Amino acid sequence: MALTRMLTRRPGETIRQRRWKMRPRVPSVPISIALVVGTALLLAVTAGFVLFAGYRAARLNTGELAREGAESMIRSMVERTRAHLDPVQAQLDFLSQQIVRQRLDLTQAERLGDLLLASLAAVPQESVVAFATPDLQVLRAFRNRPSTPLAVNDWRDDPGFEKAMQRAAQASGAFWGELYVAQGRGMPFINLFVPVHREGKFAGALIAGVTTAALSDFLATLGSEDLANPFILYGPDSVLAHPRLREGFPGLSDKHPLPSLRELGDPVLEKIWTPDPEMRLQQAGTFTNAAVSARLVDIGGESFLFILQELPGYGERPWTIGTYMPLEQAVPQLDRLTHLLWVGGIVLVVGMVLALLLGRSLSHPIRELADEANRLRELNFDAPPPRLRGPFRELNEAARAFDAMVGGLRLFSTYVPHTLVRRLMRHGSPKAIVSEEREVTVMFTDIAGFTTLSEQLPAAEVAAFLNGHFTLVGGCVEATEGTVDKYIGDAVMAFWGAPGHQPDHAARACQAALGIAQAVHADNQARARDDLPPVRVRIGIHSGRALVGDIGAPSRVNYTVVGDVVNVAERLEELARSAARTIEGEDVSVLLGARTAAALGQEFPLIPLGDFELRGRREPLTIFQLQVG
Template sequence: MSMIGLKLRRFFARIFLPGARSAGVDKAPPNSGEEASGRPQSVPIRVALAITFGVIIAVIAAALILALESGRQNTIALAGNLSERIIDTIVDRTRLHLDPARDQSEFLAKLFHDGDIDPQDEAASLSQLRAALAGIPQIAALAVIRTDLKQLRVERHGDNVIMRKIDMRTVPGLDEAFEMARSAGHPVWGELLWSDRLNQPLVNVRTPLRHEGSFLGILLTTVTVAELSRFLADSPAGSDVGAFILLGRNHVLAHAALAHNPQLFKRDKPLPEVSEIGDRVLASIWNPQAGAVPFAGSSKSQIVTVDGTSYVFIYRDIPGYSDQPWVVGRYLPLDELGSEVRRLEFAAWLGLAAVLAAVAGAWLVGYAIGKPILRLARATSAIRTLDLTSARPLAGSRLRELDEAIRAYNALVAVLHWFETYVPRRLVKQLMAQGEQATALVERDVTVLFTDIVDFTSLAERLSASDAATFLNDHFRLLAACVEAEGGTIDKYIGDSLMAFWGAPELQLDHSARACRAASAIAAAIVGDNRRRRALGLPPMRIRIGIHAGPAMVGNIGAPGRINYTIVGDVVNTAQRIEEVAKECMTDDDEAVVLVSDVVYRSARSGSSPLSVGQRVLRGRHEMTNVFRLH
């Protein structure tokens, strides 16, 4: 084997077998347990890319989640603040309409207490009440009910104010009312009163009147429910007919419908129920299917669906205006209050889509990078095993680094195809498999085969140089196929001769039998090729083959600039001398003659009975050698 072959083997060992080192300092073979145990665990590049992109995407997703959670919290806070402002506006509007009536009552009560108004002076009292009524337009009536069961009353009647004196002796329950006012000692909002003249219930505040420690009676201040409804509906918070005030859970005290439909009020049922005012949304406020709202602040809230549209109810209980708590609130479409939430949800979906797109993009990038790398790895695996038939050039890549690697691989394949012309591929594979110790000089029992073409010199004289080269190439192609089929190694070509051996570098116990089978195959191949030549009108070719077995030194032989893996020993010369003996045994009818030594004959244990040629003194030797003819 040439120096080129040795360098090529070392090149393969370094590239494809990372544990291998240069000659002389090599350790265990590539497949040894020592190297395998020290080799780092490998990870597919697609897995590495997936992990890398996964970490990046996870960081992006975490940042997105944090941003969305922060946005969600801010959105909920904003929506809660909005809902609180809505209810605060309605409550403030309600108090703005009712509290002045109470304040006016306290002011008048102070005038009675200080003696500025004498309830016995009916004319002065009525005049003072009229003036007070004019200052507070939402008050429907002011009345002083004295302990002597006389009532001094001023009330609105359209644009006019009517003053009346009413005898209350026939009115039941006054004693109880007086006692409650006396014990309270301050203005108290009482239960609703029905007004036959106005045909509607009245919200009223009752204020005890005192002078110099004496209880004088009650100041009654009333506000109509219809006026309260108009005031609420005209406010910014109730302009879309969504504001309401409920007495208890089922009776409507204020609503836009009550401001324009006085027929909804009835003496036997002063306040209509939520299902009776024609507002289907409000009628569903206590629907058991209602869901909770997460962004309504501290107010109570719930969601209902009416005719396919979702509405949010936001409400709050306010005590003090009646013997039952008032429920003040508003409903509005969910789209109005949840617009910020929906924008956040849209951002969340958009972020999720972006993350999924990033995952898909990462997968595609990993696939785009991993696929050519995988092709390159598979192709280099073929080179590692010297399967140059499968090692074909690869298409380039759009990725610069990968394209450079592929270019280098393609150049390597081209070079290796040139190398395999000069280097025995099978020999290199065997040396790589056995490790560097395979090239050390060792003594080994081998079988050597020599071939020679009969009268090649005269044949070559009739051919041009190129035809002679073509002839030899075809001839050696036949011979090489037979040698390699039996696991032999072609050592060299010498003119028209071929030298091959068995038993190294791979240990072959049946090396002689292999050599004999290869020689028989060569003889058969020559006979077959001669039939072709005769058909073409060409002269037949004749060949002599000599085979001998014995010990030899096997390994690297030569100077540093030119080293061959070859065999050295008398067995080589003996094989060549036996091939020369074939000249004496060959007749004109023989196309191939195969002679073997008695050592080969005994080792091969061939089933056939070879013909003994006899004992011969080989050229350059003194002792006799038994020679047998296989063909």
Template sequence: MTMAAHAPLGRSRSIPIATLFSLILALMVLLTVGSMLAAAVVVGQRNLFRQLGSRFDLTIRVAADRVGDHLKPAQHELRSLAALLARQPELLSDPKRLADVLGAAMSASPQIVATALVRPDQSSMRLERGNERAFIDDLRDRTDLAAALKRAESHGPNGNPLGWSDPLFGDIIRLPVIAYLEPVWSNGSFRGVLVAVVSIIELSHFMSELSTDLGETLYILWGTTHVLAHPRLPGLKLDLSSSRPLPTTAEIGDDALARMVGEFRREVGFQAYLKHARGHVFESGGVRQVHVFAELRDYGRQPWLLGFHAPIRDADEVSRWQRMVAVGLAFLALSIVLALIIGRGLARPIRRLAAAANEVKRLDFASVQPLERSRIREMDDAALSFNTMTRGLRLFETYVPRRLVSRLMEQDGNGGDLTRERDLTVMFTDLVGFSTLAERTSARETAELLNQHFELVVGCIRATDGTVDKYLGDGVMAFWGAPRRQEDHAQRACRAAIAMAAAIKDDNLARARRGASPLRVRISLHSGPVIVGNIGASARINYTIVGDTVNVAARILEIGREQRPEHALILVSGETLAAAGAGFTGEFLGHRAVKGRRSEVDIHRLVMEAGRVPEPGISIPPAGSSKARPARSDA
């Protein structure tokens, strides 16, 4: 009889609980810290690229406009002169008067160094700046002029087929120049071409001034290898000729510019934020450089490249972010190692820890319950550490509103720009006579009083989904309509103000029963466009609002300082009352002049209930009058 074969009994393949707990904790650290680190890097780099792109794009756009403004006078003068010659063709046969009008066109535009009229037979009259004499030239050997004359005549009197010439070397003035050409027609006959000559040396002087104004070394390239204008060009001694009218990038004395030529395919990371330009990164002398440029297509057959290059100092923020990633990964690795070490003694309920960590991830610090103590020292230490961290996060939440942070995270996570212009409603509040009240109470009593008052005020703001901007001594500044868009922001603000007035009145009744003095509050509301977003220095940035609407709301509050309400006084502008719509009415108090604003502001006292205002009997006269005027027709 044979015995059936059985698999040998032994220890099943399993993982020790300490190792399992260590791996789970390490994974949690990796996911939590890694995701936060990745989010911080992505958002920070995106904001950095946006800032760099906007700044560089603005520099190029302004520079392009300034170059156009510098060269347009040559075009305008020649067009005006061509129109004059068309109206008075007799000037063409009067050398003295023709010289006078050519000189006048040149004197009106200092960037023009010479003007000329080239006739169809290629004879010309030329005037140079600084020389009163008119020169008569025979240019029949100039094939380029012959081609230009033929093209202008064949095109007819409608339009200008010539425009700006390619760069050329002036054999007479011995300077590299560009020229603007304008055909002259009179009584249907072609009479020649007007020429305005602009020195490239003068254009380089202008680029030097422009570079000083904009804080970047700006230049213009002809193609990718020749320099049309550069701040260094006037000080160089170059062997130029008609066959070589422009210096190369290697001759200009700008090593970075010479090195840049072969690097045009390395695009900058913030290219998406350059709306009017392109950017490339290259290295020169071991230093990373950025080249930002735009094509100027209005100055001849070949586009000019207007640009600048600079060491990537500001853009080195990218490198700092990369270093931050490396440091973060090092700390992450260290955290994982520590988790593996301390995890060998863990015996914590993983499910409860995961749930608590998930609540922290949702910023729901108030829902995080303290972890129970353990008889195992390592587990007990972990519980104490987690509980301490939770208390710290709750303290953090005291100073940073969770609701605002969540909304900003949602908005930025959707690719929104946190800084923008938007129509909002702004509120200011203040306590009447608080300074006198504070003098009669201790510091602790004053703080308790303010905290209790702010609980009432902020509770009404939060109940209507408003955002507290800041505390201003004994007052609050708040707004509705951001970061989450609210089309009914004015209605929400009015409801909040009415709720505040009611809450303050109830609180004053309770204070009266305790024998305490009542608190009187002034509230102002104004609606309009503001700049809302991240504003401040790099060390401290606030999500706040700025603009004329904020100033007007503050000024309305100052108007209310003339009154002493029994409980609460709510002053709103005509804009807010109109935006609030049906259900809200106000007592018109007059038109008031507001400091810093030309037009007057309609002031209303908001009605708390139908047909009743909070504090009857209070009137606010307009500036320069003893009583309120009737409402304007445009109110």
């Protein structure tokens, strides 16, 4: 019976449409009639109680907005603080691994200094990074000292540093040490220690210094005299970050690295730990986040509301992140509406119930449709379609149209690159894609020996193999916001720098190549367990000017790249089979043109291979190999 229904379905009719025809129709009414009737009932029920309803709404809404705003600000401060400091630890951990892996001679200050200077480029919040030996010889690399970027010092006469190094020798991982102050700047620094162990012995410690000025700059962007006054405390009495500390603070030293609450000159913050009055603290409300707390402080007859959250893990003393504001600004309606009108309570409850039922019946499906539309805007077709079937006719029709649109876009997105689809959907016009000449980076990939491999397999297995390989390569391209242009046999052509503007298109292409190398290596490990031969991939990457846009006949166009840069990238992929240096354990060889290599940073290690004559070109081209291991 089910097979008969499937075979008798009309052309163009979806399975979902068939399901709609099989289901009994639910009686529906226009939303306009429902709104008119519902509004009339609500007005009739609540007309005599406007003042009372206004008070309730003002109290609940104002208190909720105050709590949500305070929690949002505290959450943003915590996230930004972690985002400012956690990359420092990640970078030092990486440096420690590099020192151990490369077996660097720690007595060679020049090579170690170059490594420290290079690390400063990856983490801009670091002002200084150093390596200290067990005998307290310290090599430091500075960000803002171009004339003397490196310095070697003997700190054996510093008892505080000796104590910190003893702790590092016994520590199993990174830890944040005591604060210190830069001489002549009055700027406090937070320092992170990462011990380095080689062959089970303590070889020294990597140290990073991070200024607190960036935290104070961030707080200054959040706060204002009218709304909020953010801060970060180090322990109960020292101020780590505050808008007033963006330029440092006079009189600070290693023994006194931070100003106290009294020294800062903020009269409200100075009184933060005075006992809470028993007055309107309960009116300030409770918070949904258990880590967030509230305090009320009276200063000169005015009440201030403090919102606080403790942030552990960044030193021996806990950090307290918080903000404060006048209570009247946080909950201004509470002091104005003091007289309660309880007459007609039962009628008001009836009106609220009616409003709640009507609001839910209307807002829930519309909100669900909006959420699904937002997912669809990002080409997320994995979520189930919205279930908007109900008593309202317009919503039912919208659900049918939405289902049809999702089906069409799902098919459309399989034939067109997602980046192009998103750009068209964002601008809503084909004019958003204009043919123009611009700087791009083009990649060609190819499977070495694919012809021999395909001759040994049935056609179905070859297709399955290619689909899996293209999924692997395409995922790495899309992860770096590149565009897969076309598939040519077992080859993939992709490009960066269009349709959106990508100044770092060369770096994105090389990052995608590294991702392909990792994915192919992991796939070959799985193939080895199944006694299958490994897959060897060759990649050519080149950058240059090209024409980018719609190319083709009026009835069938293709968004692609045309120019010499495409030919060179393809020739580099061909040359990778013979010119690339074979490195044991590498399944992928990547060759770059000189223009691509010149646009890369130090994070991409390159091997110069010399000048080569490419097929179809008169002038030789300088070629580099990207290390993927």
